Amino acid sequence: MLTFENVEIVQGDFALKAALSVPAGAKVSVIGPSGAGKSTLLSALAGFVPITAGRILWQGRDISNVVPAERPLAMVFQDSNLFPHLTVAQNVGLGLKPSLKLSARETDRVRDALARVGLSGMGARKPAALSGGQQSRVALARVLLRDKPIMVLDEPFAALGPALRAEMLALMDEIARERGLTVLMVTHDPKDARQLDGSTTLVADGIAHAPVPTGPFLDAPPDVLRDYLGG
Numbered sequence: 614m615l616t617f618e619n620v621e622i623v624q625g626d627f628a629l630k631a632a633l634s635v636p637a638g639a640k641v642s643v644i645g646p647s648g649a650g651k652s653t654l655l656s657a658l659a660g661f662v663p664i665t666a667g668r669i670l671w672q673g674r675d676i677s678n679v680v681p682a683e684r685p686l687a688m689v690f691q692d693s694n695l696f697p698h699l700t701v702a703q704n705v706g707l708g709l710k711p712s713l714k715l716s717a718r719e720t721d722r723v724r725d726a727l728a729r730v731g732l733s734g735m736g737a738r739k740p741a742a743l744s745g746g747q748q749s750r751v752a753l754a755r756v757l758l759r760d761k762p763i764m765v766l767d768e769p770f771a772a773l774g775p776a777l778r779a780e781m782l783a784l785m786d787e788i789a790r791e792r793g794l795t796v797l798m799v800t801h802d803p804k805d806a807r808q809l810d811g812s813t814t815l816v817a818d819g820i821a822h823a824p825v826p827t828g829p830f831l832d833a834p835p836d837v838l839r840d841y842l843g844g
């Protein structure tokens with residue numbers, strides 16, 4: 614269980630409260646109007662933004678003061694965050710060791726992770742020699758290698774067209790299910806949330822609400838989401 618226990622986050626004039634729990638293995642879409650604090654919530658979980666009150670717990674352990682690298686989560690960013698001067702295998706290997714001095718066993722793990730995301734034989738390429746969809750696959754391979762129980766995605770695969778994005782979400786979902794990962798995904802697109810088919814946390818008016826089942830929530834969305842959902 615991931616718990617935000619009476620958490621408050623303050624950034625300048627902006628304040629967000631979160632009192633909610635996410636069961637281990639759950640898939641949660643995070644939606645809300647622009648500027649409502651979706652990224653702020655996930656940044657606090659990741660340890661990039663301090664919390665000013667409350668505690669964040671994972672499986673009963675207080676992780677509020679744990680340094681980001683040691684928190685139980687791996688992040689997928691909007692633009693895949695690949696280093697252009699490194700090969701695909703090196704970009705993935707960074708998830709294991711920042712020094713990139715990998716043992717034979719670690720090199721095998723990189724190869725296996727690339728195979729799992731459909732990139733066998735592409736380890737020696739530079740990111741520029743991959744399509745957008747393939748670059749997203751590299752980002753997923755990196756998450757696989759970090760071997761953390763929570764996967765956090767902030768508008769993932771945003772640069773991809775709808776069909777490719779749906780394909781990447783399906784791959785992400787498959788991997789999450791195989792590993793029993795807990796998923797938190799910020800999205801602007803209700804289709805993404807419906808595809809993830811779990812629960813949804815509404816972030817609006819300074820509050821991150823407890824997750825509720827996504828289908829019924831999107832069938833009758835609150836007024837605050839009308840513009841955001843486009844109608």
Ligand SMILES: Nc1ncnc2c1ncn2[C@@H]1O[C@H](COP(=O)(O)OP(=O)(O)OP(=O)(O)O)[C@@H](O)[C@H]1O
Pocket residue numbers: 624625626627645646647648649650651652653654
């Ligand atoms: N470093 C900062 N200092 C002060 N205020 C900040 C900082 N970063 C973000 N904010 C403010 O915090 C609020 C929430 O921002 P956040 O990026 O979390 O929103 P969001 O819901 O993810 O928005 P979007 O959907 O547009 O990405 C905004 O009002 C923003 O202006």
